[in-house]
Amino acid sequence: MKRLNPPVFGATLTVETCAAGISIPERAQALMDALPVIQASEVEYRELGSSARLFEIAESTTVTPQLSADLMGVIYKSHFARKGSPSRSLYEEIRMAPEFGICPLCAQRIVATVDHYLPQTRHPKLNLTPVNLVPACSDCNKRKLAGVATRAEEQTLHPYYDDLGSERWLVVEIQASSPPTISFAIRSPRVWGAVLAARVQHHFRVMGINELYVAQAASEMADISYSLENVGASAGPNGVRQHLDEQFRSRYARDANSWRTALYEGLRDSDWFCIEGYRMIRSPRT
Template sequence: MAPEFGLCPLCGQRIVATIDHYLPQSRFPALNLTPANLIPACSDCNKRKLASVPTRAEDQTLHPYFDDLGNERWLIADIQPSTPPTVSFHIRAAGAWDEVLTARVRKHFSVMGLAELYVAQAASELADMSYGLEILGAAAGPDGIRQHLEIQFQSCQARDSNSWRTALHEGLRDSDWFCGEGYRLIRTHYPENV
């Protein structure tokens, strides 16, 4: 019950369904019931993590309650011109991170499959936004699209400066191609009754 909205703190997307042992109980039985070692998690993240034990600090995934990544923007969305627009997510190391923390964030991102998960979420978000963007673009042009995306970015950033939504809206806002024409290429048709 600890995670906000019941969402897995390891991915931030799926509903908590299990308890993950941060350090595997098979290797650290003395920590089996230690609260700091018990992480509410979705079953996908729990399965992805399995019982692997890193041999180097750089290979340790993040602990959602003890690792502080700060508020500097580090999750980045790149928008590539295509039909529909293509979004990819990557990590840009924050200035306050040392090499070990940077490696751990990248490891966590990889082990939990966050790039793929966020791309799927972003595709759904774009599909939901497309109709409204077409109407806005017809009325206010690229500047209106950019202003709308700026408001969405600010709103998302106020809650979580490094959510995939924050990164997505920032990437879309900063893409001249998307604001000028890409928003029209998300979906090629709408139902007649819309």
């Protein structure tokens, strides 16, 4: 997961800007009348989010008696996020926040949408709350769906509140096979604590990140197979290890816990791979 700074604006701006673009007077008024409720919900969200306790927020079916969850969903889709609406620029500011447009939930695919961390249908009071709106790729958005945690360990990671630090935690395990078999694992630093460690594992399962990274890593190894064979032919296992170490250091300088950093570290540290495994990348699996 990639850490993101939370949006610099709050629910007051999103609600007022959205209401200004609604041409149905009764709907606009219902939204403005709900502003105090939405503001109070935002305060609660910020307090609980900072201590990883968003699962404690009670679900609701309405915002106010005049503003149901269904109507709030219509307001979000047809007014707040609609192209050409006054509030669309706020939506885009959230969507385009990640560096290079990379999804913060998987750190791999391109952002395509804005996801409600706490889902719209269960938490309509937070539909227009910026800190509940997270840029995401389509796959992460679909995988997360409308699931809600019932305890701390079941919460997926939140880019605005969760910081995994810079200590190495993503590692690769190499198994001798033809071609080499790789898998990603999480090595939890002590500073995380038991709850955060469980949440990271949960996030990886829900988002299918191991499968995603394995596929990307297999493609990466196929790309470098020729160069590794050339290095091995001229400089032997030590040359292969040195080449992989250079690749690791380059990736580490950019991101200590990218899948590429973990891949090159794992390949470098595998005696089997440096001696013979690199020659089996292009071999058919039997």
